[in-house]
Amino acid sequence: MKLTLGYSTETDLVPLKPLLEGKINRDVVLETIKVKEDELKFMFSKFDLIYVPLPLINYIQDIKFLSNAAKVTDRIGLKGKCNDKVCVSSSNSTEYYYLKMFETKLTVSRGSDCECYVSTDEVDEDLTAYWRKKCNDAPIILKLIAVNLDEADIAKIKIAIRESASIMASQNAIPQYSKELGLKGRKGVECFFDVCREVGLCSNNKYSIL
The missing domain is CATH 3.40.190.10 (Periplasmic binding protein-like II)
Structure with a gap:
């Protein structure tokens, strides 16, 4: 098949x-x-x-x-110099929606022309706590x-x-x-x-x- x-x-x-x-x-x-x-x-x-x-x-x-x-993933956060804007690869991605759902301080934009991006590996600012507060220990x-x-x-x-x-x-x-x-x-x-x-x-x- x-x-x-x-x-x-x-x-x-x-x-x-x-x-x-x-x-x-x-x-x-x-x-x-x-x-x-x-x-x-x-x-x-x-x-x-x-x-x-x-x-x-x-x-x-x-x-x-x-x-x-x-x-x-069991971890999600921000990597880089995150002062005002964070970039994601797609406006349909789960990561994009995650930021819109839980993180309101930064402007979220599609593309790669900024110094801050979403990461599920190494992070400078861990945003996983937002998920844990709502969804406990679910992945x-x-x-x-x-x-x-x-x-x-x-x-x-x-x-x-x-x-x-x-x-x-x-x-x-x-x-x-x-x-x-x-x-x-x-x-x-x-x-x-x-x-x-x-x-x-x-x-x-x-x-x-x-």
């Missing part, structure tokens, strides 16, 4: 490395196609699978997410794989993706919540949308996690 996978950054693909390298014997081949994150909402229907930031539910009705191979989910497939194909690809992500998790290349969201990971997704809707940034479009 050959399927197309849309993505926007190379780090999206880390959980899928064994599958992309042909090390998962599940008769699944993924053709990866890179797309600018701000164009994902326009390209969504062109892919079988597509890595998307959570705010894409604002543009897609009844989106179906996989619970496997999520892009997850921060940055991206999920959305699917445009029927139930039978979803079941097949889910097994292959989970096996791939499991290998990467066993090598400590990704967090355990990336392998499988579980209840706490799902709570992280739910809490993001609850806060986002509370401040009027996210729609009430429905979604499901498979």
Whole structure:
């Protein structure tokens, strides 16, 4: 089974490395196609699978997410000289919405023409406490794989993706919540949308996690 996978950054693909390298014997081949994150909402229907930031539910009705191979972090903050403006790569990114939801001191703009940017690795100003106050110890989910497939194909690809992500998790290349969201990971997704809707940034479009 050959399927197309849309993505926007190379780090999206880390959980899928064994599958992309042909090390998962599940008769699944993924053709990866890179797309600018701000164009994902326009390209969504062109892919079988597509890595998307959570705010894409604002543009897609009844989106179906996989619970496997999520892009997850337990830390988010600012890096650089952050006096008045912070840059993010995409105005549709989870990071952009996070700043709009929790951080009001700085102007948030799309692009790279400023000395301050969002980071989930090393940070100069940690903003994770905002998340913990609202969402307790739930992980921060940055991206999920959305699917445009029927139930039978979803079941097949889910097994292959989970096996791939499991290998990467066993090598400590990704967090355990990336392998499988579980209840706490799902709570992280739910809490993001609850806060986002509370401040009027996210729609009430429905979604499901498979």
